Amino acid sequence: xxxxxxxxxxxxxSLFVVLAGLGAYPAAGKPAETNVIVSTxxxxxxxxxxxxNAAAWKGATGVIxxxxxxxxxxxxxxxxxxxxxxxQNLYLLYISPYEELHLKPEPATSDDTNKLWEWxxxxxxxxxxxxxxxxxxxxxVSPQGEWVDLHIDRGAKPPLHDTEWDSGYEVKAxxxxxxxxxxxxxxxxxxxxxxxxxxxxxEARINLYRCQGPPPDRKxxxxxxxxxxxxxxPEAFGRLRLR
Numbered sequence: 213x214x215x216x217x218x219x220x221x222x223x224x225x226s227l228f229v230v231l232a233g234l235g236a237y238p239a240a241g242k243p244a245e246t247n248v249i250v251s252t253x254x255x256x257x258x259x260x261x262x263x264x265n266a267a268a269w270k271g272a273t274g275v276i277x278x279x280x281x282x283x284x285x286x287x288x289x290x291x292x293x294x295x296x297x298x299x300q301n302l303y304l305l306y307i308s309p310y311e312e313l314h315l316k317p318e319p320a321t322s323d324d325t326n327k328l329w330e331w332x333x334x335x336x337x338x339x340x341x342x343x344x345x346x347x348x349x350x351x352x353v354s355p356q357g358e359w360v361d362l363h364i365d366r367g368a369k370p371p372l373h374d375t376e377w378d379s380g381y382e383v384k385a386x387x388x389x390x391x392x393x394x395x396x397x398x399x400x401x402x403x404x405x406x407x408x409x410x411x412x413x414x415e416a417r418i419n420l421y422r423c424q425g426p427p428p429d430r431k432x433x434x435x436x437x438x439x440x441x442x443x444x445x446p447e448a449f450g451r452l453r454l455r
Contacts, residue, residue, distance in 0.1 A: 247450035260384035340406035
């Protein structure tokens with residue numbers, strides 16, 4: 213019996229080594245990359261539904277966004293962000309628990325909503341200029357389907373936040389008031405973020421955020437803590453990796 217058990221252990225260990233080499237498990241001694249969100253390729257572009265159970269989102273990987281700007285947990289707001297991609301578009305899906313919604317009256321969804329960040333939003337800042345990381349793009353979606361996209365240049369004097377820039381991106385949002393969760397989905401043209409010719413292995417710089425709830429208890433939640441009062445801290449960005 214002992215010999216059988218030992219043989220099984222050796223076979224299991226060998227299988228683990230093989231799978232690690234194939235990327236199924238992390239290689240021994242290799243730390244997990246906590247600053248990387250992996251975007252898995254979709255067979256084709258798909259309609260936005262803001263539904264995490266939609267076929268297009270099954271099996272998609274994601275990250276958890278649950279810390280404040282200084283890295284402390286924000287209870288009750290553990291947000292999942294998933295990503296998929298095609299050569300034409302990058303998709304992001306936010307699954308966003310909330311305690312209380314803070315919504316703009318008379319929402320408009322046919323055009324940009326300037327200063328949307330003063331209300332509840334999910335945000336993505338994405339940059340591909342590694343020579344000048346202070347230049348990047350900003351995308352927002354609200355629980356009501358409002359949106360705004362901006363070209364950012366934090367190195368300009370004064371800093372440039374260009375709301376006239378048009379990425380051509382689309383959004384979809386849905387609120388489940390029974391579960392106290394809202395869902396926000398983005399489809400961002402690859403060309404608009406500088407990833408024309410995107411392929412497996414392509415990377416960009418990214419951070420993910422939420423502004424949630426009414427003052428004075430407003431929550432500011434980020435994926436990679438910025439250790440600053442502003443989300444506009446590109447030094448803190450993580451990485452988006454296409455797989």
